[in-house]
Amino acid sequence: MSVLVNKDSRVIVQGFTGSEGTFHASQMMEYGTNIVGGVTPGKGGQTHLDRPVFNTVKEAVELAGANVSIIFVPPAFAADAIMEAAQAGIKVIITITEGIPIKDMMIAKEYLKSFDCVLVGPNCPGVITPGEAKVGIMPGFVFKPGKVGVVSKSGTLTYEAADQVVKAGLGISTAIGIGGDPIIGTSTRQAIELLMNDPETNAIVMIGEIGGNYEAEAARWIRDQGNPKPVVGFIAGQTAPPGRRMGHAGAIIGGADDTAEAKMKIMRECGITVVESPADIGISMARALSN
């Protein structure tokens, strides 16, 4: 078991023949991910990286049995690619693309409600189940298999957290990069819920940042479930000034509730072990699991 992606995932790459798609598809194949093909409209029938190229996601589903898609399509066309994947019957849609207009995502997310699928991202590093499948752009070697799940809005901070967890003698069950945009497919709470229900996951690292209310929502859900598994949390942006967008489109302090301080307070009140320093994530997880 694991969540979202595993060794049985049949993955296609949308934006397969572009430079990003090509680079990361080969990296994923090297990792052992079962890439069954890719989609680039107009290039159907060709072969790329020893895999078939399809014109449409529908063809990739029918002819290659794809059930997971990873999207590298440029921002102007990314929302369209997400909706195409959903309509074609893809179950897990992982969108790496950064810079999609808010309006496009609002419409795509609304459209997805009619389909039985999960969207992760956009503007995220993807999802990895170590030893089984890497559907993302993360450095695979950092993630050693184990029992700790990771949920994070940030890419490199996910790697940092996983590295600390591994160096503390633990390992990763599945790491989910949910993305740093204001509108994303899978919220912190939804990702946490997947990991709470995963028998292979014993504990969870939850990494958030300033902006929005996802962390508070997740923390209250964890409390309402009776804190079934230990959670170690960190919120980036304790020193961020209000009103400034800190890199991620979603990382901006708008009101009193979306500061790091407010989020950390709510998380503590809900029984989450909150670390102030990002250097303490691994060690706190080791401590939480030995208790």
Place this chain on the structure above:
Amino acid sequence: MNIHEYQSKGILKRFGVNIQEGIVADTPEKAAEAAKQLNADTGTGWFVIKAQIHAGGRGKGKVKETGSNGVVLAKSIDEVSEKAGAILGGTLVTHQTGPAGKKVNKVLIAEDVYYPGESEPKEYYISILLDRAKECNVIMASTEGGMDIETVAANTPEKILKEWIDPRVGLQGFQARKVAFGLGLEGQAFKEMVKFIFALYNAYDNTDSSMFEINPVLKTSDNKILAVDAKVNLDDNALYRHKDLMEMRDLTEEDPMEVEAAEAGLNFIKLDGNVGCMVNGAGLAMATMDMIKLSGGEPANFLDVGGAASAETVEAGFRIILKEPSVKVILINIFGGIVRCDRVATGVVEAYKSIGNIDIPIIVRLQGTNAEEGAKIIEESGLKVMPAILLQDAADKVKQALN
């Protein structure tokens, strides 16, 4: 992206939203000409002179050099040039600008819309913005116009009406009517308000905006509804399909260091601390700033070098950080994924040599892809650079360097 009031009003007008008319000017002479033109166009005899800066609180704000407020009334065309002269070129300090204030390069000469008539003029508040929790746009309206909406929300939340817009169908008629009735309007003013809300939503939707704040919206004494002030925020990610709006960017409103950094492909925000930092990834960059604070320092900046850290970007980053004399230590924190640490290390060494004497301590923490090779390059370079592998090492070394 933020734009000026006069630009925001220009967008509104283009979409049929009634506005307080005005003409922008950058000298006292042009201000007087603008007033004449405005008098001819609208018949107004009084004029409102409004400083154009990217910050609120202009009316209560003061120009450092002259003591003038940022928004003043002139009762004749002669007064316009004199009063505009006391604002133009000055430094306006408001509660949003900080004590340094902002230089005023332009003023908007606007018509007087608070003229007496059949009914009392009344101010309202209307905004449209993204509701992240509900993942759709929301219209917020209040009878408490002209006031700070955060204060209204805190003290009298029942005075704020909210109407959420379904992204599939857009604003519906009943929703605009609900808002207009909710504001207590009737008769002609009610009809005008419904039209106003529709035009406003249309402008918001068609410009890919992320926020419109119209405060105040005025019901005039003859029952017209118009935007007296306008604050528009555009979605940066959607600017590629609005080339005309992109041209409204005013670089003089932005920090010159941040503009320079953006040109070098760096995501940089200037802060006031003593520890400069250079990091890959926005989340890790914020986390690194937090760690600097816990180590007893204050972050001097946010700097995300992104996924393509190279010798050039690292050098550009160094040069920008080093411009700030208050920086006592620099911390470079790279977690290599796609970015290879050996390349970053080479970039640091090359940048160091090309800049020449850097006489403050530099801590370089490399982790992830090719971290060991990177550490070796730093070590063999013989430069005064302190390497660190673990994040905690880096934190300890920042503390050490500050003491």
